[in-house]
Amino acid sequence: MNRIEKTFAALKRPALVSFITAGDPDRETSQAVLDALPEAGADIIELGMPFSDPMADGPVIQAASGRALQAGADMKQTLSMVQQFREKNDDTPIVLMGYFNPVLAYGVQQFAKDASAAGVDGMIIVDLPPEEDEELQTAAKANGLDIIRLITPTTDESRLKTLLNGASGFLYYVSITGVTGTASANMDKLKPHIVEIKKHTKLPIVIGFGIKTPDDAAAMGQIGDAVVVGSSIVQTIENNDKNTAAGAVSEQVKALSEAL
Amino acid sequence: MTKANSLKNQPDERGHFGPYGGRYVAETLMPLILQVEQAWNKAKADPAFWDEFEELARDYIGRPSPLYFAKSTTEHCGGAKIYFKRDELNHTGAHKINHCIGQVLLARRMGKTRIIAETGAGQHGVATATVCALFDIPCVVFMGAKDIERQKPNVFRMKLLGAEVKAVESGSNSLKDAMNEAMRDWVTNVHDTYYLIGTVAGPHPFPAMVRDFQSVIGKELRAQITEREGRLPDTLVACIGGGSNAMGLFHPFLDDTGVNLIGVEAGGHGVDTDEHAASLTGGKPGVLHGMQSYFLQNEDGQIDEAHSISAGLDYPGIGPEHAWLFDEKRVDYVSVTDDEALEAFQLCTKLEGIIPALEPAHAFAHVMKIAPDLPKDHILVMNMCGRGDKDIFTVAEKLGVKI
Structure with a gap:
């Protein structure tokens, strides 16, 4: 079993996935936040790869990408942050999330190889639908990395088949039509859709987008196998300074974890 | 030319022009x-x-747009016979x-x-x-x-x-x-x-x-020039930001190998500086805005900011079909700087009584470079894709005039 499978197998409650942008606001602070996440209660870490044009992200994560890039973040640094994290933690899965162009610029084969060597477990490439991800799929499989597919409120049954073909690790359910950190999901519509999807797959379903508070997390945890909290954690980083960011995020993650 | 060999068959059913295009959303x-x-x-x-x-x-846009023999420009250059395809006369002033x-x-x-x-x-x-x-x-x-x-x-x-x-x-x-x-x-x-x-x-x-909607430009031109000159043109010139007017002009002529196609990118302060918008001559393949194409970007795949005096060309990417035609070498892609475009803007206005938009002023600037050395029976058609009323404030500022 890989780290993602082990994590889901061991859990007695819905998992908490915590998102931060790598290198936000700078390498040192970001590393401190990242390293503190597991102890605070993050079961899985989603690490954003900064990009100049984050089209699926709302203002909070856009700003985080901007801060990280301003401070000199690049793909090498992101992978080296994972490597440093792995020196102390060999259990908590790390999934990279981002956009395809920086991966393409790095070189798809090399990226998969280096990400795996650094201790990455999977990746979510927001703007790479199944129709275009063959090269990355092959490279990821060869290096033991999961390609995590996105399912959305607009996914119908025929589209679901396309998405499930080649999906591994878990499924990321984008709970709203929109960008990160904006509206909250409509539970009444979400629940039957997730029940329907569960009929077609054994992969865990992780619900993300629009989950901000411990209450949100608890509610979504009732219908998903895990919940993702992103923008509100990133907002905490923005609201704090270098010395207080890791502590403040840890407190927030602890509260989220306890609510699940 | 058989259908299989035609350059007009792109894209494939998944939207790929060679390696470019696709659906990255x-x-x-x-x-x-x-x-x-x-x-x-x-x-x-x-x-x-x-x-x-x-x-x-026909009734709302005012098509077909005229094909105009630019006599003064032709005499000024003393070389190729220069025509303008007048898409700036369309309703709303552009293609x-x-x-x-x-x-x-x-x-x-x-x-x-x-x-x-x-x-x-x-x-x-x-x-x-x-x-x-x-x-x-x-x-x-x-x-x-x-x-x-x-x-x-x-x-x-x-x-x-x-x-x-x-x-x-x-x-x-x-x-x-x-x-x-x-x-x-x-x-x-x-x-x-x-x-x-x-x-x-x-x-x-x-x-x-x-492209298919914009191809009306090239299709009309084909009929108009054939009627006027009894043959196809030798050279077509159009400016390129994303590339819609150029693609519309070029596409009906892609298989006519005798027709030389030239796309003019915005060179800003020069393609050897950091401030330009020439994605083909100064960028490399990448993925943004749903497509694989050429983009201005750094080594880490972060998209660079483009620069052009023309807001319509100020884009760090280009349409995927242009990227493919660039690799195939079917179209020549060149660049013109802000200063050259500004000079061309004024020259075209004085010579022809047509105030061009800053976008086709780039195309005009390139025509000024090549036309003098071309023979008098060489037919060159430039797409006058927009009028310049919108640009008078920018131009006045550059020229130090207060209006």
Whole structure:
């Protein structure tokens, strides 16, 4: 079993996935936040790869990408942050999330190889639908990395088949039509859709987008196998300074974890 | 030429022009984009759709646009015989209206009740606002804060037409960022909204669809020049930002190997500096805005800001079909600097009594470079894709004139 499978197998409650942008606001602070996440209660870490044009992200994560890039973040640094994290933690899965162009610029084969060597477990490439991800799929499989597919409120049954073909690790359910950190999901519509999807797959379903508070997390945890909290954690980083960011995020993650 | 060998057969069914194009969008948008493709395939094969398009093209846009022999320019250069394809005479003052009429008809067929668009110079925004006024559809136009400042007349026109103009203040505050913001809106309002993309870019089927609507330019030219000169032209010249007017001019001639095709990118302060918008000559392949194409970017794949005096060319990417034609070497891509375009803007105005937009002023500048050395029987056609009224403030400022 890989780290993602082990994590889901061991859990007695819905998992908490915590998102931060790598290198936000700078390498040192970001590393401190990242390293503190597991102890605070993050079961899985989603690490954003900064990009100049984050089209699926709302203002909070856009700003985080901007801060990280301003401070000199690049793909090498992101992978080296994972490597440093792995020196102390060999259990908590790390999934990279981002956009395809920086991966393409790095070189798809090399990226998969280096990400795996650094201790990455999977990746979510927001703007790479199944129709275009063959090269990355092959490279990821060869290096033991999961390609995590996105399912959305607009996914119908025929589209679901396309998405499930080649999906591994878990499924990321984008709970709203929109960008990160904006509206909250409509539970009444979400629940039957997730029940329907569960009929077609054994992969865990992780619900993300629009989950901000411990209450949100608890509610979504009732219908998903895990919940993702992103923008509100990133907002905490923005609201704090270098010395207080890791502590403040840890407190927030602890509260989220306890609510699940 | 057999069909299999034709350069006009691209893209393939998944929207690829060679390695370029495709569909690189968030999963939320995929079902809708597949629907756009289905609706487009159906409309394309429906004579009633084209009847409606052609009627509006004739009576509302004012097509066909004239083919004008630019006598003074020809005499000034003393070489090639220079014609202008007068798409600046279209309703709203540029070629953009061609694909706006086409796409609004498609959006109506799809039952969409809200239209969004991005704009750089404001020409596409004005054209979109215009067709939305015509069909009484709510319209939101995303425009970089920097472009709102330098294209005030067009902003006011859009507002008069009933559109909501949303200022985009992220990244470089220009066309690329307006497109990001339009994508964010689209993903949020996917159920009722049609994204009326303003160039031959974005996810499939947009590059091919916009090209097909804009091909009216090249098709008309083919008939007009054949009637006038009894043969095809030797050289076609068009400016390129995303590349819609150039693709529309070139496409009907791609298989005519005797016709030399030249695309003129915006060289800004020079392609050897950091401030230009020449994605082919100064960029490399990448993925952004739903497509694989050439983009200005750094080694880490972060997209660079483009720079051009012309807001309509100020984009760090280019349509995927151009990327493919560049690799295939079917089209020559060159660049012209801000200063050269500014000089050409003034020269064209004085010689022909036609104030060109800063975009085709780039094409005109290149014509000025090559025409003198070409023989007198060499027929050169330049696409005058937009008029320059919108640019007089920018030009006045550059020339140090207060108006």
